[in-house]
Amino acid sequence: xxxxxxxxxxxxxxxxxxxxxxxxxxxxxxxxxxxxxxxxxxxxxxxxxxxxxxxxxxxxxxxxxxxxxxxxxxxxxxxxxxxxxxxxxxxxxxxxxxxxxxxxxxxxxxxxxxxxxxxxxxxxxxxxxxxxxxxxxxxxxxxxxxxxxxxxxxxxxxxxxxxxxxxxxxxxxxxxxxxxxxxxxxxxxxxxxxxxxxxxxxxxxxxxxxxxxxxxxxxxxxxxxxxxxxxxxxxxxxxxxxxxxxxxxxxxxxxxxxxxxxxxxxxxxxxxxxxxxxxxxxxxxxxxxxxxxxxxxxxxxxxxxxxxxxxxx
Amino acid sequence: xxxxxxxxxxxxxxxxxxxxxxxxxxxxxxxxxxxxxxxxxxxxxxxxxxxxxxxxxxxxxxxxxxxxxxxxxxxxxxxxxxxxxxxxxxxxxxxxxxxxxxxxxxxxxxxxxxxxxxxxxxxxxxxxxxxxxxxxxxxxxxxxxxxxxxxxxxxxxxxxxxxxxxxxxxxxxxx
Amino acid sequence: xxxxxxxxxxxxxxxxxxxxxxxxxxxxxxxxxxxxxxxxxxxxxxxxxxxxxxxxxxxxxxxxxxxxxxxxxxxxxxxxxxxxxxxxxxxxxxxxxxxxxxxxxxxxxxxxxxxxxxxxxxxxxxxxxxxxxxxxxxxxxxxxxxxxxxxxxxxxxxxxxxxxxxxxxxxxxxxxxxxxxxxxxxxxxxxxxxxxxxxxxxxxxxxxxxxxxxxxxxxxxxxxxxxxxxxxxxxxxxxxxxxxxxxxxxxxxxxxxxxxxxxxxxxxxxxxxxxxxxxxxxxxxxxxxxxxxxxxxxxxxxxxxxxxxxxxxxxxxxxxxxxxxxxxxxxxxxxxxxxxxxxxxxxxxxxxxxxxxxxxxxxxxxxxxxxxxxxxxxxxxxxxxxxxxxxxxxxxxxxxxxxxxxxxxxxxxx
Numbered sequence: 050x051x052x053x054x055x056x057x058x059x060x061x062x063x064x065x066x067x068x069x070x071x072x073x074x075x076x077x078x079x080x081x082x083x084x085x086x087x088x089x090x091x092x093x094x095x096x097x098x099x100x101x102x103x104x105x106x107x108x109x110x111x112x113x114x115x116x117x118x119x120x121x122x123x124x125x126x127x128x129x130x131x132x133x134x135x136x137x138x139x140x141x142x143x144x145x146x147x148x149x150x151x152x153x154x155x156x157x158x159x160x161x162x163x164x165x166x167x168x169x170x171x172x173x174x175x176x177x178x179x180x181x182x183x184x185x186x187x188x189x190x191x192x193x194x195x196x197x198x199x200x201x202x203x204x205x206x207x208x209x210x211x212x213x214x215x216x217x218x219x220x221x222x223x224x225x226x227x228x229x230x231x232x233x234x235x236x237x238x239x240x241x242x243x244x245x246x247x248x249x250x251x252x253x254x255x256x257x258x259x260x261x262x263x264x265x266x267x268x269x270x271x272x273x274x275x276x277x278x279x280x281x282x283x284x285x286x287x288x289x290x291x292x293x294x295x296x297x298x299x300x301x302x303x304x305x306x307x308x309x310x311x312x313x314x315x316x317x318x319x320x321x322x323x324x325x326x327x328x329x330x331x332x333x334x335x336x337x338x339x340x341x342x343x344x345x346x347x348x349x350x351x352x353x354x355x356x357x358x359x360x361x362x
Numbered sequence: 363x364x365x366x367x368x369x370x371x372x373x374x375x376x377x378x379x380x381x382x383x384x385x386x387x388x389x390x391x392x393x394x395x396x397x398x399x400x401x402x403x404x405x406x407x408x409x410x411x412x413x414x415x416x417x418x419x420x421x422x423x424x425x426x427x428x429x430x431x432x433x434x435x436x437x438x439x440x441x442x443x444x445x446x447x448x449x450x451x452x453x454x455x456x457x458x459x460x461x462x463x464x465x466x467x468x469x470x471x472x473x474x475x476x477x478x479x480x481x482x483x484x485x486x487x488x489x490x491x492x493x494x495x496x497x498x499x500x501x502x503x504x505x506x507x508x509x510x511x512x513x514x515x516x517x518x519x520x521x522x523x524x525x526x527x528x529x530x531x532x533x534x535x536x537x
Numbered sequence: 538x539x540x541x542x543x544x545x546x547x548x549x550x551x552x553x554x555x556x557x558x559x560x561x562x563x564x565x566x567x568x569x570x571x572x573x574x575x576x577x578x579x580x581x582x583x584x585x586x587x588x589x590x591x592x593x594x595x596x597x598x599x600x601x602x603x604x605x606x607x608x609x610x611x612x613x614x615x616x617x618x619x620x621x622x623x624x625x626x627x628x629x630x631x632x633x634x635x636x637x638x639x640x641x642x643x644x645x646x647x648x649x650x651x652x653x654x655x656x657x658x659x660x661x662x663x664x665x666x667x668x669x670x671x672x673x674x675x676x677x678x679x680x681x682x683x684x685x686x687x688x689x690x691x692x693x694x695x696x697x698x699x700x701x702x703x704x705x706x707x708x709x710x711x712x713x714x715x716x717x718x719x720x721x722x723x724x725x726x727x728x729x730x731x732x733x734x735x736x737x738x739x740x741x742x743x744x745x746x747x748x749x750x751x752x753x754x755x756x757x758x759x760x761x762x763x764x765x766x767x768x769x770x771x772x773x774x775x776x777x778x779x780x781x782x783x784x785x786x787x788x789x790x791x792x793x794x795x796x797x798x799x800x801x802x803x804x805x806x807x808x809x810x811x812x813x814x815x816x817x818x819x820x821x822x823x824x825x826x827x828x829x830x831x832x833x834x835x836x837x838x839x840x841x842x843x844x845x846x847x848x849x850x851x852x853x854x855x856x857x858x859x860x861x862x863x864x865x866x867x868x869x870x871x872x873x874x875x876x877x878x879x880x881x882x883x884x885x886x887x888x889x890x891x892x893x894x895x896x897x898x899x900x901x902x903x904x905x906x907x908x909x910x911x912x913x914x915x916x917x918x919x920x921x922x923x924x925x926x927x928x929x930x931x932x933x934x935x936x937x938x939x940x941x942x943x944x945x946x947x948x949x950x951x
Contacts, residue, residue, distance in 0.1 A: 123521050197683075197690065199679065267479075324750055
C-alpha cells in the first residue's frame with residue numbers, strides 16, 4: 050500500500066498537472082463554427098476575365114518589395130514550366146502570387162488561374178500553429194508574425210492549397226512567406242491589395258466577402274452559359290476570403306475538388322476533446338488498477354525499504 | 363433646260379438617303395481616331411482607330427451599350443433601354459470611373475441603378491471590351507500590340523533594359 | 538570485453554570494491570578497468586570503427602547544417618516541409634520509445650514485479666528515444682533556439698503540436714526522474730534514489746497520461762492534411778487511435794529487440810538475474826505485443842470500412858498498403874503469438890524485429906511516402922540521410938555508454 054504521503058502527493062500532483070495543461074487550452078465558446086468576421090473583406094476572382102498577363106505578379110513583387118524575378122513578368126514561357134515531373138508553378142518565398150495556364154477540355158481557349166493565399170475564414174495554418182503566429186484579422190486578412198515563429202512548418206503541412214513557402218536558405222531567421230492581402234500597406238486603410246488594383250481586366254473584385262458572394266451568384270445567374278454554377282471557396286474548408294468563379298470545371302483548372310466543406314480544425318477537434326478526458330479519467334482508472342492489483346501484496350522493489358514502517362509491509 | 367421631274371426624283375432620292383442615313387449611326391458625329399491617354403503610366407497612350415472599328419462592328423451598341431440610340435445588343439440592357447435615344451455622353455470614361463476599385467462602388471444608393479452594380483472601372487472596361495472582342499475575331503491580344511510599354515512599365519515588369527541579368531536566372535531555388 | 542573475461546577481469550558491478558573501498562566516479566566511468574585495458578577493448582570492438590566513420594562524416598555535416606541553413610542539407614521543399622528528421626527522428630523514434638510507460642505501468646501499477654529485470658532497460662529505452670527525438674527536432678526546426686516559445690512566450694493552444702510539445706517536455710522530465718534512480722544508485726546518492734522512489738506511482742501514472750495523449754497526437758498531426766495523406770493511411774476519427782495503439786507493440790518489441798542485441802553483444806554486462814529471466818520476459822512481452830497488434834489491425838480495418846475506402850485497396854497504393862499490413866502487422870503478429878504460445882523466445886525475437894520494421898514502415902509511409910500522394914514523390918537529400926544516420930548512431934553510442942555503466946542490466950551487489 051502506498052504511504053499516505055505519496056498517494057496524496059500523487060493526487061495533488063496530477064490534479065495540478067491536469068489543471069496546468071488544461072488551462073491554456075480551451076476557449077470559452079468552443080464548438081461553434083466561424084463564417085468570417087461580418088465586415089471581413091474578400092476578393093472575387095473571375096477566371097473568365099483572366100488573360101494571363103501577369104501584371105498582378107509584377108504588382109505584388111513591387112508592393113511587397115520582393116526580390117527580382119528570374120524572368121521578366123511579361124515572359125509567358127513560365128506557363129510551360131514543369132517542376133518535379135508533373136507540377137506547374139506554385140507560390141514561393143519570392144513570389145506570393147503566381148498565374149498558371151490550364152487547357153480545359155472542350156475549350157480552345159486556355160484558362161488562367163491566379164494563385165495566392167485564400168485567406169480562409171478558419172485557416173488551417175492558423176489552427177495548426179503552436180505559437181499562434183497566424184492571425185485572422187477583422188479585415189479578413191490572414192497574417193503572420195515572424196517574431197514568434199519557431200520554424201516547425203506545420204502550417205505548410207496543414208494548408209490545403211499548398212500556399213505557405215519557407216526561406217530555408219536563411220541561417221538565422223528563416224520565416225514563412227505568403228500573400229498577406231497587402232494588410233500592412235493597404236488593407237488596414239480599407240484599400241484593395243496591389244494585385245487587385247493593377248489588373249487590367251478587373252479579374253478581381255474587392256469588397257466585403259458577403260457582398261462579393263452575392264455578386265458572384267449574380268454573375269452566374271445572369272450568364273449561365275458562361276459560368277460553372279459553383280463558387281469555389283464558398284464552402285470549401287469552411288469558406289475562404291478569396292473565391293473563384295470559372296467557365297471551366299474547377300478540377301480542370303487545377304483546383305482540388307476533394308477538399309472537405311468544413312474547416313480543417315473540425316478534424317482535430319474530436320481528438321483535442323480527448324485530452325481532458327484522458328487527463329481526468331486516467332488518474333482514477335490507473336490508480337484503481339494499482340489498488341486492485343497490489344492490495345495486500347508486498348510491492349516495491351526488494352531493496353526499497355523506504356516504506357517499511359507503513360502498514361501492510 | 364433641266365428636266366424638272368428628274369431633278370425632283372433625284373432630290374427626293376437624296377432626301378431619302380439622308381433621312382435614312384440620319385437615323386443610322388453613320389450619320390453621327392464621331393471621331394475617326396481617339397487617343398486614349400487617361401490612364402498612361404506603365405504603357406503609352408493608345409491611338410485608337412475609331413473609324414475602322416465603326417466599319418468592323420455592326421452596331422454602335424456593341425461597344426457603347428445603350429448610349430448611342432441605335433438599339434441594344436445585350437438582353438439585360440434591353441430590359442430598360444430598348445428604343446433609347448442617343449445620350450449626351452457616349453465615351454467610355456464618362457460612365458466608367460477612374461477611381462481605384464473601392465468597395466463602396468459595389469453599393470450604389472439609387473435602386474434604379476441596380477443593374478449598373480458590378481460595373482468595371484475604366485481600365486477594366488477598356489480591356490474587357492477590347493480584348494473580349496479581339497479574342498473572338500482574331501484581333502490583337504498582346505499587351506504591346508495596342509500600347510508600348512513606357513520606361514516605368516519596363517521597370518514594373520522587370521523587362522527591357524530592366525530585365526534580370528543572365529546569372530539571376532540560374533540562381534533560383536533548387537526546390 | 539570477452540577477451541578480458543578470459544583473463545578473469547570483470548567490470549565493476551557493485552558500489553564497493555572487493556576490498557571494501559568504494560569506486561570513484563572516474564573508475565566507474567572506465568568500467569572499473571585500468572585505462573590501458575579500457576582503451577584496448579574499445580579499439581578491439583569493430584562496431585566502434587563503424588561509429589567512428591559515421592561520426593567523422595556526420596558531425597561535420599551537422600555543423601554544416603547549422604552554418605549554412607536547412608536549405609543546404611535538404612531539398613528546401615515547400616510541398617514536403619517535413620523530411621527524414623521528423624519523419625524518422627520524431628515519428629519513428631517516439632512510438633519505439635513507448636516502452637517506458639508500458640513497463641513502468643506493468644511493474645509499478647499492476648504490481649508485476651516479475652518484469653523488474655527489464656524495467657530499467659525499458660525506461661532507459663524510453664528516455665533515450667525521446668531525448669534523441671528532441672535532438673532530431675532541434676536539427677529540423679528553422680529556429681531551434683526558439684524551442685521554448687510554445688512553452689513560455691507565445692501560445693497556440695488549439696494546435697495539436699502545442700500538445701505534443703508540452704507533453705514531450707513534461708514526459709521527458711518524468712522519464713529522467715524514473716531513470717534517475719539507476720543514476721543515483723550508480724553515483725551513490727541514496728537520498729536522491731529514495732526521494733524518487735516515493736513518487737514512483739505518481740510518475741508512472743503521469744507517464745501513462747502523457748504517453749496516451751502525445752502518441753495519439755503525433756497521429757492527429759496528419760489529420761490537418763486530409764487531401765495529402767492517402768485515404769488508406771488517413772482516418773479523421775481514428776488516426777490518433779491508430780498511432781496510440783500501435784505504439785504499444787512498438788515499445789514492447791523495441792525492448793525485445795534491444796535486449797536481444799544486448800544479450801548477444803553485451804552479455805558481460807548482464808547479471809545472472811537478467812540472463813535467466815530474459816527468455817521468460819521476452820515471451821510475456823511478445824504476448825502483449827501480439828495483443829496490441831491484433832487490436833491495431835482491427836482498428837485499421839474499421840477505419841477503412843468507416844470511410845468506405847475498400848476500392849482503394851485494389852490500386853497501386855493499395856498494394857503497398859497491403860504489403861505494410863501483411864508484412865508489418867500480420868506476419869509479426871503471427872510470429873509473436875506462435876512464439877509466445879509455444880514458449881519459443883527466438884521466434885518471439887524475430888517477430889519483434891519485424892514489428893519494429895512494420896512500425897517504421899507505417900510512420901515513414903504516412904509522413905513521407907504516401908504524403909502528397911497526388912503530387913509527386915520526393916527522395917530525401919543525401920545530407921539529410923547522412924545526418925539522420927549520424928544522430929541515430931549517436932543514440933546507439935549513448936545507449937551503449939549508459940548500459941555499460943549504470944545498473945540497468947545488472948543489480949548492484951550490496
